[in-house]
Amino acid sequence: MSPRILIFGTGSIGAVYTYVLCRATKPVNVFTVCRSNYDVVSKQGLTLNSTIFGQNLNVRPQVVRTVDEAVAASEGKPFDYVIVTAKAIASTPSIPDQLRPAVSESTTIALIQNGIGIEDIYRSAFPSNPILSCVVYLPATQVRPGTVEHREVELLHIGTYPSTAPSAHKDSADKLAALLHAGGASAEVHDDIQQSRWSKLLVNAAWNPICALSRSRDMQFLQSSPYALDLVKGVMLEIAAVAQASGYPSISSEVVDFQISRATARPLPGVEPSMLADAAAGRNMEVDAIVGNPLRIAEAKGVDTPLLKTVYALLSGLDGSFTRARQSRG
Amino acid sequence: MSPRILIFGTGSIGAVYTYVLCRATKPVNVFTVCRSNYDVVSKQGLTLNSTIFGQNLNVRPQVVRTVDEAVAASEGKPFDYVIVTAKAIASTPSIPDQLRPAVSESTTIALIQNGIGIEDIYRSAFPSNPILSCVVYLPATQVRPGTVEHREVELLHIGTYPSTAPSAHKDSADKLAALLHAGGASAEVHDDIQQSRWSKLLVNAAWNPICALSRSRDMQFLQSSPYALDLVKGVMLEIAAVAQASGYPSISSEVVDFQISRATARPLPGVEPSMLADAAAGRNMEVDAIVGNPLRIAEAKGVDTPLLKTVYALLSGLDGSFTRARQSRG
Known part of the structure; x- marks a missing residue:
């Protein structure tokens, strides 16, 4: 069965991984939370111009404004992956609180965010789910709502949080890497992502x-x-x-x-x-x-x-x- | 004879001292170089609202755009004081080069500027003139072109540059302080202004x-x-x-x-x-x-x-x- 994926924060990084994951699975299974760019993306999808993936690529995922909308649109089917590509800044409610309706027992949460010490709020909110901490090298810019330019480099480093997580969490990392590979992207799994x-x-x-x-x-x-x-x-x-x-x-x-x-x-x-x-x-x-x-x-x-x-x-x-x-x- | 004074840079500080010096001598003897606010000041003079000097005070000095205009308007009469109230930032031409036409043998140059080491370019350009280095405490803001709000504090510390300058330079400092006192302001002369x-x-x-x-x-x-x-x-x-x-x-x-x-x-x-x-x-x-x-x-x-x-x-x-x-x- 194709995995169901929720992408939270569809800026330039979120848009590129939405494209990759729409290729890896079906666009109907990929839900993107778009805030500032909702109007454009819900009508026209996401457009990617990339020196690696190609020019003028368009994908049409399921575009929603909130996690609640994604859950409603998913009609009770749980999400296998929740991928956080929003900026790592404090918000009210917190990102983990916003994600909660989409997280079931079997959901893996992957954090594609910069910085150090950004995982704890997710670990606290979801103590038994696999938390994957990711480091991305992907020079991309959303040049206008829904259109992203990308060049030169594309690589995602993935590891469990913490590095001592159960082997089932490690399996989730391997599966996510395989999914990204299927979509044409590069991903590497590390024993200690820190x-x-x-x-x-x-x-x-x-x-x-x-x-x-x-x-x-x-x-x-x-x-x-x-x-x-x-x-x-x-x-x-x-x-x-x-x-x-x-x-x-x-x-x-x-x-x-x-x-x-x-x-x-x-x-x-x-x-x-x-x-x-x-x-x-x-x-x-x-x-x-x-x-x-x-x-x-x-x-x-x-x-x-x-x-x-x-x-x-x-x-x-x-x-x-x-x-x-x-x-x-x- | 009333001293002739050129004020270079008529921002908030320059405006307040123009007001003071117009009171100390005759407005016809006070020349102000106005750049961004020339149009307003040449028509309406300078307006000062001050918790110390009073509200809605207006003076009409000789308003010019450049030092050359001031020299022309002065009709060959030399300036006794050139007072620099412009910001201490590098310009082309330099402020000393701009001042040169107004500086005669007997001109005292007073620098009301912030910082350290701001006097050397004036000392080099005018090696025998009295250079007065001044430290001002005068919370004033030009709220719109030609109108300045001032409150609470007004004090000018004056000293020769260098502190070992000839006694004639010290006399110039005393005379400037006396002139400012005559205009209603506070000024103190120091042996070492640094x-x-x-x-x-x-x-x-x-x-x-x-x-x-x-x-x-x-x-x-x-x-x-x-x-x-x-x-x-x-x-x-x-x-x-x-x-x-x-x-x-x-x-x-x-x-x-x-x-x-x-x-x-x-x-x-x-x-x-x-x-x-x-x-x-x-x-x-x-x-x-x-x-x-x-x-x-x-x-x-x-x-x-x-x-x-x-x-x-x-x-x-x-x-x-x-x-x-x-x-x-x-």
């Missing part, structure tokens, strides 16, 4: 807040003052120290040097991290998932992270300014 | 960049995260260390504690530093005068200032984003 999370965080925790605060793409920032490179590298080294203290010695200063060499080789204006796009649009940013949680882990483990503290304080202030602006718009 | 500059910088170098980067007023920032207060205090302590290394031991951690206690006693939303107003409007900020120059002094003196470096790097990036946005608007 190493991949720290590896991606090393880059994200430096570039995202620095670019958001300076309103600059990565190369623009590097060229803005003689102190720029040291700041980026310094934040990465602090993240590496926290990762090492957390049991991931491979997240080392050599990795930092490699990531710095990648960035400095780029042409101007460089890459726009997601947090810069959020800041430019006045949207709340993944402050705690990407900066606050590693900072709290650092404090618990006695690792000194003065740059991360500074960046977190400034970024929290900036994020608060977006909340105030939204509230004053009413 | 102490006053460091004292004000301690506050400015912390709050200005932090509020600009976080898009928050001071109290809003303090409430945004548990790390906020430590950041503000940390930057102030670094400035105090640089001031001490520069020979100003009175700029101490006790002063930092006093300034922190002042800020934390304020009600929400708190004060909007000038750099926050500039950032909100996408205007270039006094990055080097307020943050870059103390950082370079710290490096020359071997004082470690990691927070100042971080703030400078982010602020330089942000300032560059404003330059790019202006250029792309054409």
Whole structure:
């Protein structure tokens, strides 16, 4: 039987995996929760222009506004997978609370979200379901509602949360990887996904807040003052120290040097991290998932992270300014 | 004979001193260079609403667009004072180059500008003229072109640059103070004005960049995260260390504690530093005068200032984003 899948948060990443999973199973079994882009996607489906998958690809999943609508449309049939591709920011109600009507005993919850420490709220809400923690490398942008541009890279790292989860949870990870492969995508299952999370965080925790605060793409920032490179590298080294203290010695200063060499080789204006796009649009940013949680882990483990503290304080202030602006718009 | 005065940069501070000096001498002798507000001020003069000087006060100085226009309107009569109330940011041509036509042998140049190390470009351009370095406490806002609101505090600290300047320069400082007193304002002459500059910088170098980067007023920032207060205090302590290394031991951690206690006693939303107003409007900020120059002094003196470096790097990036946005608007 074809698996039934609910995708929560149909931004650029959600749209690409909706496309992949519509190919792997039937579009009638793939439900996407669309919020800001509901009107367009419910009428025209999702359109993907990809250097890997192809141009002008269109799929028509079951488009809903809420999880409750998905449950109603599913007519009592349970979801095998709930895939969370929404941003990892606090909401009311929380994402786990929103997902609850769609989660049965046999549902696997896969989190394709950035940051560290983002799994606990799902683990608490669904203590016996398989929770899969995923790290995605997929440069994609929703250029207008329902249309996504994607280029160059496509890879999903998958692992259970926690890494010591029962073998049945590991089987769920393998099955999800097989499903993605069937849809033409790349996926790798890891025994301990947290190493991949720290590896991606090393880059994200430096570039995202620095670019958001300076309103600059990565190369623009590097060229803005003689102190720029040291700041980026310094934040990465602090993240590496926290990762090492957390049991991931491979997240080392050599990795930092490699990531710095990648960035400095780029042409101007460089890459726009997601947090810069959020800041430019006045949207709340993944402050705690990407900066606050590693900072709290650092404090618990006695690792000194003065740059991360500074960046977190400034970024929290900036994020608060977006909340105030939204509230004053009413 | 009444002194002839040129005021360069008629924002809120320039407007208040234009009002004071029009009272001290004749408005026909006071020339104000108005750029963005020329149309209004040339027709309606300057209007001041002040809790100290009074409400709905109007003065009509000689309003010009450029220094050359002022020189032409002055009909060959030299200026006794050129008072710079423009922001301390790099321009092409530089402010000293713009002032040159108005500066004769007997002209005193008074700089009412924020920051540290802002005097050198004037000293180099006019090596024998009296250069007066001034620190102003004057909460004033130009609420619309030509109309300024002012409240609570009004004080100008004046001193020669350098402090070892000839006694004739000191006499110029005394004469300017007397002129301001005649106009109803407060002014104090100091033997070494740099102490006053460091004292004000301690506050400015912390709050200005932090509020600009976080898009928050001071109290809003303090409430945004548990790390906020430590950041503000940390930057102030670094400035105090640089001031001490520069020979100003009175700029101490006790002063930092006093300034922190002042800020934390304020009600929400708190004060909007000038750099926050500039950032909100996408205007270039006094990055080097307020943050870059103390950082370079710290490096020359071997004082470690990691927070100042971080703030400078982010602020330089942000300032560059404003330059790019202006250029792309054409």
